[in-house]
Amino acid sequence: MKEVACTECSSSDCFIRTCGDDQLMQFVSNVKRTSFYKKKQYVVFEGDQVLGLFFILSGRIKVVSSGISGKTQVVRLTKSGDIIGHRGLGGETYPISAITMEDSNICFVDNDSIYEAFMSSPKLTFDLMMYYSKELRNSEAKIKNIAQMSVREKVVDSLLYSERLYRDDNNSIQIDRQDLADLAGINTEQLSRVLSELKKEGILAITKNEITINDRNQLVDIVQPFNISY
């Protein structure tokens, strides 16, 4: 993929663009490097040295944390406009891995450059701080959910979360069972059971690799006690 200047870039939800700092955009334009990643490719690897920040231009990337005996926890799902690798800032190594779920294009800015950008653009620092703040709220909401929800509720919560980010024009989401289970923090067998239930209840329609939400309100009702505003 050929490099496109930030000023010429069509991505309307890019973090750098939404900062609205022309000088910053010019600067990033000169130092960023856009790369293509094919499906299931690692963007960052848990334990690797922190090299810089990644800005998603297009594609879907899962952020995962490896646990005990091969188990993985999906920490969050991302798409264009999101940032990857910011957890590493201020630390030595990345605490998570990021893996593409489909072919993606991602812009990279190295450590030195991003620090230089922070120094010259307080707006960037401030906006990124706000980004962290939002992420922290989400993360802590998730702690509560995983700690207190039943398996059924976890599945519904994960479905709504996925749908919110990834739904296509048919209210459908394409995500494989393992990823969805890792997102919910359960195993695939239980996920499968709950999905079957929801299908039987007419709330979902399931084809080979697509889940369609027929009755979103009923899903929302299931997680209602947790006061989640989707």
Next chain:
Amino acid sequence: MKEVACTECSSSDCFIRTCGDDQLMQFVSNVKRTSFYKKKQYVVFEGDQVLGLFFILSGRIKVVSSGISGKTQVVRLTKSGDIIGHRGLGGETYPISAITMEDSNICFVDNDSIYEAFMSSPKLTFDLMMYYSKELRNSEAKIKNIAQMSVREKVVDSLLYSERLYRDDNNSIQIDRQDLADLAGINTEQLSRVLSELKKEGILAITKNEITINDRNQLVDIVQPFNISY
């Protein structure tokens, strides 16, 4: 408690002081308000409008998130030098409550002032961003732990966490069962069972309201598979 100027303050781990920006310290000195909170008093209340930031001068405060049917999740424990209320930044209302676990003194800076401080001190913004980054790492590590650990492991993890923050000279921690259970994300009965086990195994000593860790290494071994570096 009478107001002490930041420049005169003895708190060596205050966030504002560690920024090392004299102008900032002068500014905060003029706008901050230090208040005394007695044990079990609410500092911020979940759902309340975001008013500003709190800097802990002394005391221990638990940050909790209320869940379903009266259950609460302890999101983190804090002490002097920590910040409270930063999750609210950029949002309308606080997503969490903060409650003192002992008599505490806390400095408050209102929204307008803290935003003004951000504008005039890029260092503050940057340092706070780094603070968020660390918190986010911790938070996501906790997601993984709660999702994958057994009850026994959760208890051990919570004990080590509490000890790291709150241990006194005897390697003892003072924390009531309910708080420890809410931190681990389990109920008090199970906590009690595990504590009894650990006591029987000689790893812990338990008196009425104090838990003493006799063999820290054995505790660390129990959560070893999760690669936690305490």
Next chain:
DNA sequence: CGTGCTTTTGAATAGTATCAAGGCCGGTGG
């Protein structure tokens, strides 16, 4: 000493994880 609160223990129940097997589908090669 009661009285009320927290903590501990026990037993029954419910929920979840694991193990094992079978089904579905796409791809490959005869």
Next chain:
DNA sequence: CCACCGGCCTTGATACTATTCAAAAGCACG
């Protein structure tokens, strides 16, 4: 074109773990 293979998904039976309910024991307080 069809049979076979392998991966992913689903389902069932079983074992295990955690939750709930109930009750007793310990402790603080008046």
